Amino acid sequence: MRIAHWDVKKICDKDCEDFDFIIEIDIPLTFDRNLLKINGDFYYKCSWDMKRDIIFVKRINPIFEEETYGEDEIKCPHCGANKSDSWEYSDSSDSEECQSCGSIYSYQRNVEVSYQSTLITKNETYDEVVS
Incomplete structure (x- = not known):
């Protein structure tokens, strides 16, 4: 089984074999757990091409x-x-x-509540006091 980086353009091309392979392993993997650790880096299992026996992964942090x-x-x-x-x-x-x-x-x-106010009509009547 080979593990390669996820590249949707290459994966959709059924004749493509030019994948960016990370590692080849002798043990079978399943999708019962999607998180995979390879050489200290973590990857998410995206898809599995059963015909070519390739699992495509995306590196995550x-x-x-x-x-x-x-x-x-x-x-x-x-x-x-x-x-x-x-x-x-x-x-x-x-x-x-x-x-x-x-x-x-x-x-x-x-849930955080906030408010916004918009002036519709400005009140311009007021008492003015002059000393």
Whole structure:
């Protein structure tokens, strides 16, 4: 089995064999865990070409934090993967499984309220006092 960098243009070309290979391994990998560590670097498994026996991966920089704050989307505190459809989720969860690394975490939606005012009509009647 060979592992190569994700390149959608090359992957879509069925005749292409000019991939940027990272490593060749003798053990089979599955997609039950999407996070892969190769020579100290972390990768996300993107797709598997079973015919050519190639797993295509994208390098990631995991954050390995216990918590994340102030994010625009739900983010896995372990690997940093974002849920781009966060707005569809409920306000909080007891547990959520990361689809990238398989870690279990909970999230909470924090809502911040702010206001904007726009002048419609300016009041120009007032009392003037001159000394």
